[in-house]
Amino acid sequence: MKKARFDKSFTQQEAIPQQGIDAAVKLLQTGRLHRYNTVTGETAAAALLEKAFAEYMGQRYCLACTSGGYALHVALRAAGLKRGEKVLSNAFTLAPVPGAIDNAGGKPLLVEIDDSYCVDLDHLETQMQQSGARFFMLSHMRGHIADMDAVSELCERYGVILIEDCAHTMGARWNGRRSGSFGRVACFSTQTYKHMNSGEGGLLTTDDDDIIARAIIYSGSYMLYERHGTLPPPERFAEVRLQTPNYSGRMDNLRATLLLAQLPGLENNCRRWNERYQALETRLASCPQIQLPQRPPAESYVGSSLQFRIEALNADQVGAFIAGCAVRGVELKWFGGAEPHGFTSRYDSWRYIEEQQHLPHTLAILATTFDLRIPLTFSVEDMDTIGDIIVDEACAALG
Numbered sequence: 001m002k003k004a005r006f007d008k009s010f011t012q013q014e015a016i017p018q019q020g021i022d023a024a025v026k027l028l029q030t031g032r033l034h035r036y037n038t039v040t041g042e043t044a045a046a047a048l049l050e051k052a053f054a055e056y057m058g059q060r061y062c063l064a065c066t067s068g069g070y071a072l073h074v075a076l077r078a079a080g081l082k083r084g085e086k087v088l089s090n091a092f093t094l095a096p097v098p099g100a101i102d103n104a105g106g107k108p109l110l111v112e113i114d115d116s117y118c119v120d121l122d123h124l125e126t127q128m129q130q131s132g133a134r135f136f137m138l139s140h141m142r143g144h145i146a147d148m149d150a151v152s153e154l155c156e157r158y159g160v161i162l163i164e165d166c167a168h169t170m171g172a173r174w175n176g177r178r179s180g181s182f183g184r185v186a187c188f189s190t191q192t193y194k195h196m197n198s199g200e201g202g203l204l205t206t207d208d209d210d211i212i213a214r215a216i217i218y219s220g221s222y223m224l225y226e227r228h229g230t231l232p233p234p235e236r237f238a239e240v241r242l243q244t245p246n247y248s249g250r251m252d253n254l255r256a257t258l259l260l261a262q263l264p265g266l267e268n269n270c271r272r273w274n275e276r277y278q279a280l281e282t283r284l285a286s287c288p289q290i291q292l293p294q295r296p297p298a299e300s301y302v303g304s305s306l307q308f309r310i311e312a313l314n315a316d317q318v319g320a321f322i323a324g325c326a327v328r329g330v331e332l333k334w335f336g337g338a339e340p341h342g343f344t345s346r347y348d349s350w351r352y353i354e355e356q357q358h359l360p361h362t363l364a365i366l367a368t369t370f371d372l373r374i375p376l377t378f379s380v381e382d383m384d385t386i387g388d389i390i391v392d393e394a395c396a397a398l399g
C-alpha cells in the first residue's frame with residue numbers, strides 16, 4: 001500500500017484580510033508611514049491600534065513597537081531593572097526571551113519546567129528564595145499556561161514583578177481572565193508566525209502609569225508622546241521624559257494598518273486553531289505510546305501548535321522518527337537536539353548566560369518532546385492526515 005503523504009507547507013500563513021490590503025494600499029498612497037507623520041485631524045493607525053488592543057486586553061495602556069523581543073526588553077527597563085540584576089525565566093522558551101533580558105542589562109536565571117511544559121512552581125519558589133530576584137519573565141511557551149493563581153501568589157509573597165511573554169497566548173485565558181492581564185506588563189509579538197501577522201511587530205500592555213510613560217519614551221517618541229493611542233496622566237511624562245533614553249523601536253502605520261484589520265477576526269481564528277488542535281490531539285491519543293499534555297480546565301489555550309512526547313524512543317529512534325515524518329511531508333521540531341536548529345534551541349545553547357545552569361528535568365522532558373505548527377491554511381481534515389502519519393511513523397520507529 002502506498003504511504004499517505006502530506007504536501008502543504010507548515011510555514012504558510014493565511015493571506016492578510018482584503019480590508020487590510022485595501023487600507024494598506026490607501027496608506028501607501030498617502031506616503032505617511034511614520035507614526036508621527038499625520039495631517040491635522042488625523043489619528044495615526046499605530047495610535048488606533050494601541051487603543052484597540054488595549055481595549056481588547058481590558059488593559060489601560062498599550063504601546064505598539066517593532067518586535068516582541070523589543071517589547072520584552074523595554075518592559076524590563078520600564079519596570080525598573082538595573083544593570084546586572086537577575087531575571088527569572090522558565091527554561092523552555094525561545095531565544096528572544098533570554099536575549100531581551102540580556103539586552104535590558106539583566107542576567108537570566110532559568111527555572112525548570114514540569115511535565116506539562118509550564119514553569120515548575122516548586123523550583124520557581126526555590127529560585128525566588130535563593131536569588132532574591134525582583135523580576136520574573138514568564139514565557140507562556142507554545143501556549144502552555146501555568147497555574148496563574150499560584151504564580152501570582154508566589155510573585156506577591158516574594159515581591160517579584162511579573163512580566164508575561166504572550167507571544168503564543170494572544171487570545172488565551174486562564175480562569176476566564178486574559179493571558180497578559182496577570183503580570184505588571186505583558187508583551188506580544190505580531191511576527192508572521194504568531195496569532196496576528198504584520199511581518200514583524202510587538203505590543204506591550206500594562207495598567208501602570210509609570211511603566212507606560214517610560215515605555216513610550218524608550219520606544220522613540222521624541223517629544224510627540226502625546227500622540228499615542230493610550231496615555232497616562234500628563235505629569236507622568238514630565239517626570240520621565242528627560243530621564244529616559246530613546247531606544248528607537250516604533251511601529252509604523254503600515255504594520256498597524258494590517259493589524260487593525262486582523263484584530264476583529266482574532267477570536268474566530270483562535271476557535272479555528274483549537275478545532276485543528278483538537279482533531280490532531282484525538283488522532284494522536286489513539287496511540288498509547290504518544291504522551292499528550294494534560295490541559296487543565298482553567299486554561300483556555302490557543303492551539304496554534306501542538307507538543308507531544310514519545311518517551312519510549314531512544315536517541316537513534318528519535319532520528320528515525322523525525323526523518324520518517326519528514327519524508328512524508330510532516331515537519332516536526334525536536335527540542336532535544338544539542339545543536340540549535342532553525343527557530344528551535346535548547347537553553348544550554350545560550351552560552352552568553354554567565355551562570356550556566358543544569359536543569360535535568362527540563363532536559364529530560366525536551367529529550368523526547370516533538371513540536372509542530374498548526375497554520376490556519378491547514379484544514380481540519382489535514383489534521384487527520386498528519387495525525388495518521390505521526391502515529392504510523394511512531395510505530396515504525398519503535399519497531
Ligand SMILES: *Cc1c(COP(=O)(O)O)cnc(C)c1O
Nearest residue numbers: 067068069094096165167189191
Ligand atoms: C516570537 C517570540 C518572541 C519574540 O517575538 P519577536 O517579535 O520575534 O521578537 C518571544 N517569545 C516567544 C516565545 C516567541 O515565540
